[in-house]
Each structure stands twice: as C-alpha cells, then as structure tokens.
Amino acid sequence: MKGHSAQLWKDPKERLPPGSHLPWSIWKTLNRLRTETGRTASNMKKWGIKEDGKCECGREQDVDHLFACPRLPIECGKEEFLTHEISDKAIQIVAYWEGKGI
Ligand SMILES: [Zn+2]
Numbered sequence: 001m002k003g004h005s006a007q008l009w010k011d012p013k014e015r016l017p018p019g020s021h022l023p024w025s026i027w028k029t030l031n032r033l034r035t036e037t038g039r040t041a042s043n044m045k046k047w048g049i050k051e052d053g054k055c056e057c058g059r060e061q062d063v064d065h066l067f068a069c070p071r072l073p074i075e076c077g078k079e080e081f082l083t084h085e086i087s088d089k090a091i092q093i094v095a096y097w098e099g100k101g102i
Pocket of ligand 1: 057059065069070
C-alpha cells in the first residue's frame with residue numbers, strides 16, 4: 001500500500017509564470033500586462049467606468065500604451081514581459097502602473 005499512496009502524490013508539473021514571488025499587487029498588475037487585460041483608461045471607458053480613455057500624458061491609454069507611455073520611468077518593450085525570467089526593468093514598469101491602479 002505504501003507504493004500506491006506515493007503514486008497518488010506525484011509532484012505537480014505545472015508552474016506559475018515568472019514573478020509569482022513578487023508582492024501580490026505587483027504580481028496582479030504583471031499578469032494584467034502580460035495578458036493585455038489591464039484596467040487601462042481605454043478599457044475603463046469601454047466598460048462605462050470612465051468618461052475618457054486618456055492617460056495622464058494625454059494620449060489614448062490602451063494596452064500598447066502601457067509599454068510606450070512617455071511618463072514611464074524607463075523604456076521597456078512588451079517582450080520583457082514574456083521572458084522566462086522577469087527582468088528588473090519589467091518590474092519597474094509594473095510597479096509604475098500598479099501605482100496608477102492598472
Ligand atoms: Zn501615458
């Protein structure tokens with residue numbers, strides 16, 4: 001019977017995407033950016049929560065804008081969010097948008 005229960009408890013193969021060690025609020029925003037489902041002004045307007053879809057910089061704040069806003073602390077491409085290891089640059093971008101409620 002010992003061998004049988006060992007078989008039932010195989011290690012799970014599935015892993016969380018990179019960044020799961022980060023604080024939850026950062027992790028949440030990171031995944032919103034990765035999956036392009038963020039609470040952007042553009043989406044908030046579409047959902048009837050906000051009157052305009054503009055970013056603080058004055059441009060339309062759609063998902064692509066989250067990677068290109070001139071107010072970002074550093075430049076960072078979308079590909080930084082899809083790598084196996086989450087980069088410090090990506091974390092800085094995520095922290096910026098997390099502070100803005102994305
Ligand atoms: Zn902007």
